[in-house]
Amino acid sequence: MKGEEILKVESLSKHFGGVQAILDFGFLLRKGEFLGVIGPNGSGKTTLVNLITGFVKPNSGKVIFQGKDITGKMPYTIAALGIVRTFQMVRLFYNLPAYKNLIIPLSSTRVKKLRGGEYGERDDVAVDLLDDMGFERDSFVPYKLAGSLPHGYLKRLDLARAMALRPDLLILDELFSGMAMSEVASTLPLIEKFHEEGLTIIMIEHRLKELFRVVDRVMVLNFGQKIAEGSPQEVMNTEEVRKAYLGTEVEG
Amino acid sequence: MAEIEARYRKKRLDRGIKARADTIFAIASRREILYLILPRVLPVILLLSLPFLLPVYWGKVLVYACIYGLLALSWDFLAACGLFSLGQAFFLGIGAYIAGGLSYYFHWSPFITLPIATIGGGVISAALLSPVVRLRGVYFAMVTLMLPMLFMKMIETTGLLGGTHGLSALKPFPAGWTGTYLVIGLFWVCLFLFRRIINEDYGLVLRAIRDDDRAVMSAAINIYWRKIQALFIAGAVGSFAGAFMTHHYQFVGMSAFALDFSILPVAAVTLGGPGTFAGAALGSMILVPLSEALRALGGMRMAIYCVILILSVIALPEGIFHYIERKYHQFEKLVRVG
Numbered sequence: 001m002k003g004e005e006i007l008k009v010e011s012l013s014k015h016f017g018g019v020q021a022i023l024d025f026g027f028l029l030r031k032g033e034f035l036g037v038i039g040p041n042g043s044g045k046t047t048l049v050n051l052i053t054g055f056v057k058p059n060s061g062k063v064i065f066q067g068k069d070i071t072g073k074m075p076y077t078i079a080a081l082g083i084v085r086t087f088q089m090v091r092l093f094y095n096l097p098a099y100k101n102l103i104i105p106l107s108s109t110r111v112k113k114l115r116g117g118e119y120g121e122r123d124d125v126a127v128d129l130l131d132d133m134g135f136e137r138d139s140f141v142p143y144k145l146a147g148s149l150p151h152g153y154l155k156r157l158d159l160a161r162a163m164a165l166r167p168d169l170l171i172l173d174e175l176f177s178g179m180a181m182s183e184v185a186s187t188l189p190l191i192e193k194f195h196e197e198g199l200t201i202i203m204i205e206h207r208l209k210e211l212f213r214v215v216d217r218v219m220v221l222n223f224g225q226k227i228a229e230g231s232p233q234e235v236m237n238t239e240e241v242r243k244a245y246l247g248t249e250v251e252g
Numbered sequence: 253m254a255e256i257e258a259r260y261r262k263k264r265l266d267r268g269i270k271a272r273a274d275t276i277f278a279i280a281s282r283r284e285i286l287y288l289i290l291p292r293v294l295p296v297i298l299l300l301s302l303p304f305l306l307p308v309y310w311g312k313v314l315v316y317a318c319i320y321g322l323l324a325l326s327w328d329f330l331a332a333c334g335l336f337s338l339g340q341a342f343f344l345g346i347g348a349y350i351a352g353g354l355s356y357y358f359h360w361s362p363f364i365t366l367p368i369a370t371i372g373g374g375v376i377s378a379a380l381l382s383p384v385v386r387l388r389g390v391y392f393a394m395v396t397l398m399l400p401m402l403f404m405k406m407i408e409t410t411g412l413l414g415g416t417h418g419l420s421a422l423k424p425f426p427a428g429w430t431g432t433y434l435v436i437g438l439f440w441v442c443l444f445l446f447r448r449i450i451n452e453d454y455g456l457v458l459r460a461i462r463d464d465d466r467a468v469m470s471a472a473i474n475i476y477w478r479k480i481q482a483l484f485i486a487g488a489v490g491s492f493a494g495a496f497m498t499h500h501y502q503f504v505g506m507s508a509f510a511l512d513f514s515i516l517p518v519a520a521v522t523l524g525g526p527g528t529f530a531g532a533a534l535g536s537m538i539l540v541p542l543s544e545a546l547r548a549l550g551g552m553r554m555a556i557y558c559v560i561l562i563l564s565v566i567a568l569p570e571g572i573f574h575y576i577e578r579k580y581h582q583f584e585k586l587v588r589v590g
Binding site: 053055074075076077079080084085087091092093095096100103104105106107108109110111122161162164165 | 454471475
């Protein structure tokens with residue numbers, strides 16, 4: 001099964017007024033692959049995620065997922081097909097207990113279809129999912145209001161919300177931003193585990209050290225265009241990438 | 253003396269009756285059972301016995317309050333999923349005219365027209381508003397505000413369905429209490445059903461759409477389909493109120509689309525406390541009789557009515573029901589400081 005093409009992006013372009021956010025962008029993703037996306041601030045990483053997941057409609061180009069053209073489809077249709085994302089700024093329901101946040105994806109038709117008849121109580125499924133994410137079920141943490149949880153838990157709750165849909169392709173938009181070192185250290189093995197279980201993942205990240213430890217391939221963006229692609233070592237040795245991250249020397 | 257008092261401070265504590273989840277209670281005594289049941293049962297008994305206790309005139313006001321109460325409940329349900337409606341009159345008018353038309357042209361009994369008008373009104377409301385469920389906030393409100401006016405003008409100019417004269421001499425409810433108890437009963441059913449639905453998983457998704465529709469979309473849920481379902485439910489409740497009104501007064505006219513039916517439910521929910529349904533019910537039970545009581549004042553009626561509304565919103569912006577609920581679940585005690 002591995003190696004089969006799962007996502008193909010073809011000459012995708014998007015501009016917001018005069019700003020070219022993504023220009024003639026294309027890449028290929030194979031099943032089971034772990035792709036890292038890096039780039040300086042404002043280089044179009046989040047726009048790329050929004051274009052793939054349908055939150056922003058492209059001006060031109062195509063997104064093909066598992067052989068289906070999903071360009072310009074609604075976000076819920078794309079999520080139902082199996083592309084699920086997390087948000088850079090977590091979008092959760094803070095006035096609900098943590099586990100109740102998962103009731104929302106668990107109510108979707110995708111989950112109903114995947115789980116068939118034997119479903120079980122949604123609440124139980126939700127607590128099980130949180131347990132997998134390191135919310136100790138006996139500690140009352142899953143039952144606390146989401147708004148009262150520390151940031152690291154919120155990020156993992158957002159991850160659990162995505163995993164509740166049993167995605168075919170998981171897109172993590174700066175999962176580690178704002179996390180403490182210890183929180184990153186406890187979350188990274190989860191992501192590695194998903195990858196080992198065969199999940200295809202795209203991960204956008206600013207923490208290069210952690211990212212390079214887990215990904216197979218890295219793509220570097222700058223000003224909406226791909227400036228390099230390859231293994232982490234290859235990419236960091238590219239002249240253009242160094243320029244984008246460190247700037248160019250001024251002559252004289 | 254002041255010195256001693258200063259060493260005490262008032263402490264508010266929640267009564268510890270809820271365990272873990274909202275729906276699971278840890279009950280230890282008969283007193284606690286009463287504590288939970290009384291606020292639910294007492295109002296029901298009170299409203300069921302009121303038609304016997306009240307004079308005829310105030311009995312009619314009570315029915316009127318129930319009609320407004322249904323509209324307010326329907327408004328609160330839409331608001332729970334982020335749809336801010338200024339067109340409850342539209343739901344009411346559709347139901348009123350469906351029931352009125354069937355009764356006038358086919359002489360059907362209320363017990364056939366009421367279900368048809370309820371379901372039909374829900375379908376029509378949802379269908380006509382479905383193109384605009386993508387609009388949010390004030391834009392959706394504008395469309396709902398226009399719809400009843402549009403229908404009113406259409407009936408006025410085309411002369412269809414009785415035109416400006418309306419349809420009269422419609423089939424009444426059987427003599428006695430049938431009509432009164434039908435509307436009171438449905439008012440209660442609707443109140444408890446809505447309170448239930450909104451705390452079930454179904455309602456949880458609706459509330460989530462109000463809070464953050466993008467997050468719900470990313471959870472593979474078709475938010476527009478959910479909003480259309482909510483419109484059907486709210487539309488059906490509003491249409492029932494309209495159909496009931498038609499048969500109760502044996503008349504339907506353009507006034508069924510009047511602005512009063514759009515604005516007063518919103519005022520009732522604001523006064524009573526939004527998001528609880530009980531607040532909507534309480535608000536309409538206060539506002540409608542208040543408006544009748546002020547009738548004796550003649551011309552100054554509306555002015556005084558408005559002043560009362562403004563003052564109450566300033567004094568209790570959270571709404572009466574939220575305030576009562578909070579006070580009921582808390583007890584105060586003096587705690588010694590230092």
